[in-house]
Amino acid sequence: MSGLLLALPVALPLLAAGTILALPGPRWLRRVVAVGAHVAVAAVGAVLLARTLGGDVVSLSVGAWPGGVSIVLAADALSALLVLVTGGLVAVCLPFAAATGDDRHRMFLPLVLTLTTGVYGAYLTADLFNLFVFIEVMLAPSYALVILGGGRERVAAGRIYLTVSLLASTAFLVGVGLVYGLTGTVNLGALAGAAAQSPAVAVAAGVVLVAMAVKAGVVPLHTWLPRVYPHTTPAVTALFSGLLTKVGVYVILRVYAVVYAGDATYRWLLVGLAAATMLVGAVGSLGERTFRAILVFGMVSHIGYMIVGPALFTDLALAAAVFYFVHHVLVKAGLLMCAGAVELTYGTGELHRLGGLVSRAPLLALVFMVGGMSLSGLPPLSGFVAKLTVIRAAVVDQQWLLAVVAALAGLFTVAAMVKIWNNVFWGHDGVGGWDDLGAPVVAAARVRPALLAPAVVLVACSVVFGLGAYPLLTAAQAAAAGLVEPAAYISAVMSP
């Protein structure tokens, strides 16, 4: 039974994708199928989380071959939690895509469904090569979605995205090949601690980590991210921010925990990268000039907070990273939806063209206000708990640099949010802006509730996880425990 549970997150979205492609049916039906699939997967994730919260690990040998031979799917608290959160996020993002009209294209839903298949697979697989395959399954649809809607700027950004991603994927593949060359296996369980014992394996797996650092947007490998994401359609940006970069972070967490056994030899490097990422991302976002670009560049900074987890590799630090992970998936997507709503309603996301929306779109303003506060780590929202825990983890380890940078980056994020707020919601009231063809947008335009509802849901989650941080933090701590002490995971993978 648990076997089927592990297969469903991979099988259901694919099945849904095939169904939607096959059915001529009305659009609403296709939407229901797509959302339904993710709700179901989220439910599966919840069940898995319930089973793994105590430290157990559910695993499945695909094809029922003996352990070590076949591909193994395994879920510990971390994987289960991420499956749950991802399913929930997509289930909220799809209605937004419906509202923005992104899913008007016949291929949109199937592409999203295959993309999430890859994400779920990446979260669940315990096989390095299979991980490569699932990451490709995730990336392939993104290559199409990134230029959804067309337009020159978008295709130009798409080229960059494709090139960098393909480069990362190739590196990943070579890395896996080298690991196999050294160890004769790609099974994460069999590879446990290999990199800690043999520097050669550490280098080979390092190639994999570099590739994932590119996907995650770790400074200085982040440059593509602020260049590409702002040009995708709003719904796509929200999806990407919640799924793609996060898989990069997850793989770094998992591989570093299992294959490197959290080897402290490379701590200085990870600490430096985390600090640089936090700072560069925050300062860079302050330099941007459009609603979405500010948010996107900010993502880099928040990735840095998550890298603090593997950098310190303590229970607290990893719990903080996981908590931050979940918080950021939800809040950032919500804020990007706000940005999208503004762009679609008022025709532009450029700060100097916008103004006075606080009176014209009060609910939007409220949602952004709460989300922005949460992103800046202001109390009493999820972002605050996340930042507090990260800083605390840094201080406990006497990593002053990380503590100070984390605090400072938070301040710069506040500044970036204020920049958006002052320009978009305060400032000169009057025209909403001009669309890209230079035609003035009707100032009376109202933000459609359908555009706003998903963001409301996501930001509400942030409030819940702020005031009621305990449950999520408990799950995060269970996940962290599984990373610090991966014995259960390893044995479950070795003998599924």
Next chain:
Amino acid sequence: MTAAIAAGVLVAAGVYLLLQRGLIRVILGFVLLGHAANVVIVAAGGMRLRDAPLLSGAGTDRMADPLPQAFVLTAIVITFGLTVYLLAIARAGGDDDPPEESSDEEDPR
């Protein structure tokens, strides 16, 4: 030895093309890098045993490790799909490097 050199040459060529202007050459670069990756993986199986893993009565002790070959097959197929798509993008007008992002020229606020 030979595998190493082959991989090295292919990577060098691929990377160089990757850094050239125009998507077509970038695509050529990726095809070469794909070859390189496959060579590395097959080499990872060990180049001492080189009989094709086709079971036909005869003993298996001189047969090459089949697993890397399976990996390579998967990789080749994926690379093929992506290459076709990249070429289509190049056709769709994504070939040459576009100018700098326009937003930079706008008046600061």
Next chain:
Amino acid sequence: MILVVALVGMGVLALAVPALSPRFGRDTGYVLAVGFLLLGVVLTPAVVDAVASRPVEFSVPWIPSLGIAVTLRLDGLAALFAVLVVGVGALIMAYCPRYLHGDHHVRTYMLLTLFAGAMLGLVLAADLVLLFVFWELTAISSFFLIGGTGPHSAAPAKRALLVTAGGGVGLLVAVVLIIVATGTSDLDTIVAHPELISDSGFAVPVAVLVALAAFTKSAQLPFHSWLPGAMVAITPVSAYLHAATMVKAGIYLLMRFSPVFADAAAWQGSLTAVGLSTAVVAAALALRQNDLKALLAYSTVSQLGLLVAVTGVGTPVALSAATVHTFAHALFKATLFMLVGIIDREAGSRDIRELGGLRRVMPVTATLTALAAMSLAGVPPTIGFVSKETIFQGLAEADFAPWAGGVSAGLGVAASALTFAYAIRIFRGAFAGPTIQRQLYEPAWQFLAPAAVAAVAGLVLGPGVSWLEPLEKSAVAAMEAGVATPDLALWHGWSLELALSLVTFTIGLGLLLVRRRVLAVLWRLPAPETGVYFDRGYDAVEAAGRALGRPHRSGAVAAFAVWPLLALAGLGIAALVGAGGLPGPAPGTSRAYDWVVLVLLVAATAAVVRTGRALVAVAALGVVGMLVTVWFVLSGATDVAITLLLVEALTAVVAVLVLRGMPARFRPTPARRRAPAAVLAGVLGVLTAAATLAFTGWRDRSPLGDYFLSRAPQDTGGRDVVNTILVDYRALDTLGEATVLGVMALALLMLRAVATTGATGPGGPDAAGGQPGDTAGADDTAGAGGGRPVSGGAGRPAGRMLFHVMDMLLAPAMLALSAYLFLRGHYAPGGGFIAALVAGGAVAFGWFARGRAGGPVPVLRALRARPLVAAGLLTSVAVGLAPALVGEPFLTPLHATVAGVPLTTSLLFDLGVYLIVLGLLVAAVSRLGTAGLHSPDVRARRVVLRHLRESR
């Protein structure tokens, strides 16, 4: 419990505002004032207990795993501030209705009430984290109260928020340091055991950060600039937040931590120094203001300076001075703000130069202002006099250095003298002199009442200061238990402080006499424009961010690809250095004929790199592919070789299709980019070779390999081990791989829309970045870019003819071959993918021949990409899930014998793959194959090209 009620009550009030507003309009303020008073009543018993040093406490866990709790506690100190928050709050709320115009003030009222709640929470919080939460909430509500008042208020609001938030960051780190040092976030435990911090080694950073937080919040030098800026807010806000309560949060924090640090001379010294310098400088700046509100703002900064100073001195007297003056200042400063607001409303100005003689038309207002100004100036018999004298007394006790007492007292006097002077200037500026606006009259009593209450209270509490004693004593006790504080009295004999007061008045009057010269001097003083330094800093950071972003705006792919490459190079070099050299080649890994292939491979690769002609490059690439194929054959990878062969062929075909009409020559790469590219390429090539050399070929065949070779037949019934791995052992990989191909097919189907519809695609014109006709534009550049276009391929009739023949003859044969390859897949090289590629070839011929599906085989005519992909996906997944029905795991192959023929679900699974791959090929040829012949964008290109040729 009472505390929770009070706190929640504030929240309820805030939430009630939207409900009240429609009914009461601006008079909602009165309702809220009553609400505040009721909450005050609710709190009274708790305050009484606290004053009787029986602190009231409430606690529930918040984040137990981090040991963070929601703990509220009302002790003497908290009581003092709570009284101010609720009392002044009620006055302000009662003041609002007459001050505000119009009826729509939901936001203002809500935010004011929320702020009151946050401020109350701040003083009640007995858990450090909770305290920080409310600390930030006050800053946030202040931000929205300042900025909500018009286009010009956004910048000051930003300044106020970022400066205080900067301090907040400090406080956050301090809080974490304390928690880590003491293991608790419970304020009382921490205050009760100062040694926990002082012995932890964190004492200094904690002290510095706490002080920093307090200085920013209470607008001490050099952070003061945000407070005058905040005066753009409406007067009630200025009176409540930026005079009476929020700015006192810094003082409150210092008082709270006084027990921990009071004994440290450095703490005393820095607080006293910063406080007194702020007091003097700000007082001087206040004196030179003409805008009454700005004057009051600087006055507030100055008074806060005095409070910081006495808190720093930390002796019982000093602390009692701090408490009393906190109270006194709240009273008279709130009054003054309210009165200035009234003057502003009535006279339409708050500029001394435009006002004058209002005492004749507004006698009551004048009287009240006089009372409050006296209290500000410290003139008896007001409470201000008492508090000022206690301050002198306290400052004189400063002992962090032998000279400290004298200097401190002296500076205190200086600040007070200036205060005396500007207090008088306030009154004279508005009320003395000839009456300019004779038509004015006294405002309605409701408008004056709140100010009157506060002013009179300030007067009455002078003689009746002893009534404050319980509050003052319990507050001091909360800071320093069991010490005797002097009794408060308006008159306590001939004493030093009395003398100092007299000195103060004399100097003050002196300043008044020579005011013209003084003002002339002050106006000439170079004092920075409010916030100029902050703005510079902010702009610097923003510019830095812009710079960080600049490289990311390039359109060149290489600019982005270079970073991962550099990272990999770095990793490799580090590894080489770390390993200190390379091992020799692993034994037996190369054979003679390898070298032949290698040489040819190098040559072909070089050709790909060096040629400038697109077609040549593609051809050379094909050769490279063939050579790699050969290499695979020599390595025993037969399936791989066959697959690669077909893939290369199809890739070449697609490439040629795409290249038609594109420039025949590559656009030259800028020379400055070529050399670095070559170097990086070389380095990575060497590193790859090194890695392959060092990491491969050193071990025997992996146990996994042995397992597959030995078990494949009985496990799967297959003899082509590689194929069994693909469809049986690692079917999940194959499922993923097939999915990728299916996705690429969908992507190709979408691409047409993307490329040609441009901005009118999904998302609408507003969402998309570009305009319609993008592709045409792109084609122009393509055509103009590099001379003669590639011709040939399927473009020419001859080529078409050829394809027709091949189509007629080959297509059927290929389909048959495809079927055969598919079926034997399990036993010999072949299988779904290879078979599908062959069938794809047949499809392709049909397209090239007549630009549409067709040919002699009717099946081909029916083939469409989407249904194929859909069918393929569904088949594979269904086959994967089927075992679940019989309780087997995902993708478990099931074997059955139907009518003597052994069947395995693996074959069905492979069929799914077959369909998907075929779908991709159909999509590819239908999109790319026809594009050259039929799509409008290409016709457009044709025109452009003919035009070009003619122009030559």
